[in-house]
Amino acid sequence: NGCVSISFSRLLEKCNAFGTAMAELGLMGKTVAVVGETSPEYIVSYFCTVMGGGRIVPLDKELSDEETIHFLKRADASALVYSSTFTDRAKRVEEQLSEVKHLIRTTVPGKDEVPVQEDEKNHNFDDLVLEGALALRKGNRAFVSHVPNMNTEAALLFTSGTTGTAKGVVLTLGNLIAAVNASAQVADFCPEDRLLSVLPIHHTYEMTCGIMGAMVYGTTICINDSLKHLLKNFQLFKPNSLALVPLFVNTMYKKIWETAAKNGQENILRLAVTLNKGLRKIRLDANKLLFKQVVDAFGGKLEKIICGGAALSPKIIEDFEVFGIKIGQGYGITECAPLISLNPFYSKKRASVGRPVPGMEAYIDSPDASGIGEITVRGPNVMKGYLHDPLATAAVKTFDGWFFTGDLGYIDDEGYIFITGRKKNVIVLNNGKNVFPEEIEDHLDRIDLIAESVVVGRVDANGEVSGLTAIIFPHFEYAASKGITEYNALAAAVKKEIFDLNKKLPSYKQIRNVELRKTEFEKTTSRKIKRYKIH
Structure with a gap:
């Protein structure tokens, strides 16, 4: 089907080889930016930078050339890993930023591409993997023997906003590992799962919870190459798990009802929903019989969705469960790597984003008469601070580690967090x-x-x-x-x-x-x- 697969053992081999090549180039401990589509090469670049003591800067591929150059300057990047889709952008970086010493191009699977002409500055990813494997065999163990420090600055993430107002969130290796481990503990992944990666990989939620959290349990990760191909890829990969933001879930939900209306089956679907809700009250469930067409539209195997990034309607969550698809609503923010809480499948509470994940704690700052105030959190996921901005850091993070999220809400007597809105909104x-x-x-x-x-x-x-x-x-x-x-x-x-x-x-x-x-x-x-x- 034109797909390329890679085992976890082969991924480790690639990491060791590419990491060794980075050591040969003098990039261990340096800041490396990466831009491109989700791919094994992107993941390898991310892992090798971080595990080699460096700082990864995942860039939004929707940025303009000017914005990309601006963020590379702010990050003081020594290298840029880019997919061939962004070759022209890399050329502009080479022309305008002498500080970026190395430009490393990855290829897009399935495309017949001419390798970049290599010199001291320009490299092909695949060639570096081969060179790194050879150097490793010759005894260069600088990368594989490196012992990471949990306090090392491991990621620099620029928040959304205009170029001038975007903050640079600095996360340590300890932040990332704490968030990944917490995600793995509460997201209910297992080796038999098949997760379809849909969200942009530069987004910390996708990388931490959707990819690294799933990898902890050996979950198979399938990569959606384009939103245009999403429905086709549902049928191709037949995932049982997804990590999404609410707008995707809303779109899926409305597509279900739109399709039913087009086929003249809207009233039948509503009746089936009502029927199965009644059956579920007496511990019966006919979802496989009543909603086979609904689930088949998403590959026929979909069972669970982890959703985070914003609030999701409780009604949508309940209707998906009637269809036979569980939704775990999470809560996070980039400054927390990004995970704060999750309403798990096995212990959910309606309209809540769940309890804080292991290691995190929360309280409500300055609550009003109804108990609503600013959600404030502390734990190993909380960022080191904002890049070169101690005043902005001090405005949201106390000396003893409490972080003011900017979200308003309340916490019930069982520790479940409920979000009512964004403070600035x-x-x-x-x-x-x-x-x-x-x-x-x-x-x-x-x-x-x-x-x-x-x-x-x-x-x-x-x-x-x-x-x-x-x-x-x-x-x-x-x-x-x-x-x-x-x-x-x-x-x-x-x-x-x-x-x-x-x-x-x-x-x-x-x-x-x-x-x-x-x-x-x-x-x-x-x-x-x-x-x-x-x-």
């Missing part, structure tokens, strides 16, 4: 009420005609926020399946649904204005909506 109305937009967006996203939503507080002529505005990207495909093809008719239908929703909400949480858009919201590569881009 809270909308303060002119009547003094605080509204968490994420809560209202959760309600809106349950409406079939809505694909994406963002709730904002528009300032009126008096300079005050008197009500909420919902900015909506409609679900055009679902609307078409219902015979709604005119834009004005769709706008009217969306507004009616929101009017009906308002009847169920307190007056201060009701949507006063609705704005529709014809294009989806701009997102990060981890599929989070860029709120700072919304005006």
Whole structure:
């Protein structure tokens, strides 16, 4: 099928060989950036940099050339590992950054590519692996005998945001290993599992929880080469496990209902959901009989999803479980490598992101009368600090290790964390009420005609926020399946649904204005909506 497989033992051999080649180039202990698609070569580059005492800088492949060069300068990178897709970008780096001493190109599987012309600065990854294996046989054991220090700066991760405002999160090797081990303990992976890697690999959640956490148990990791091929790859790999962010899960959920509507089976599916919910109450489950078509659309084997990065609707979690697919909702932040808590499959609580993972602890700072305050955490996952920014570090991390996440929520008497919103996103109305937009967006996203939503507080002529505005990207495909093809008719239908929703909400949480858009919201590569881009 055009796929390339690699065993764990072969991966170790490649790491030892490439790590030795890095030692030969003088790159052990240096800062190495990497950009490209998810691949074994990317993983090897990451591992070898970190285990050789260096600092890895995973770069978002959606960055522009200028942004890439900016971050390489900030990181003081000595080398860049890049896939052949980014050859032109590497040439610009070579022209503009003399500080980057080595450019190492990996190839994209399945493409017939001409190797890069090698010199003192430019290298082919595969050639370095061969050279490193030879050097290792000749006695160069600098890499394989290196004993890593847990306090070494191992990763530098630039947060999303504009180039000038993005912070550089510095994680130690101890941070990464603590997060990986915690993920392995609570995510319920096993050697028989088959995980499909979907999220961008530069994202710390994907690398820590989706790849390294699964590798601890010898789980088979399948790589999705493109979102365009996702449905095909579900059928090819037949995964039983996924690590996703909520927007992916929402998209899958809406696709299920959109497909049912197109096939004239929406009412039958709703009836089946209701039936199986009733059966589950008496400890019976007919998911394999009732929802075979649903599961078959994802390869036929899907059983569990680890979801993190933002809140996910409890209703979606419950409906997926009725289909026979368990969802464990997690909570994390880049500054915590990124894992903080997980609502495990075996001990879940509705609408919670679970208890802190092993080694982490949490409390609520400055809670209000309802117990809501800033979620504050401490443990081995918490970052060393922000790159060259002690003031920003001191603003979020105390001398004794407590980290202020910027998320608001509460903790119940069993230690389960509940998130109510992001501190900086809270909308303060002119009547003094605080509204968490994420809560209202959760309600809106349950409406079939809505694909994406963002709730904002528009300032009126008096300079005050008197009500909420919902900015909506409609679900055009679902609307078409219902015979709604005119834009004005769709706008009217969306507004009616929101009017009906308002009847169920307190007056201060009701949507006063609705704005529709014809294009989806701009997102990060981890599929989070860029709120700072919304005006």
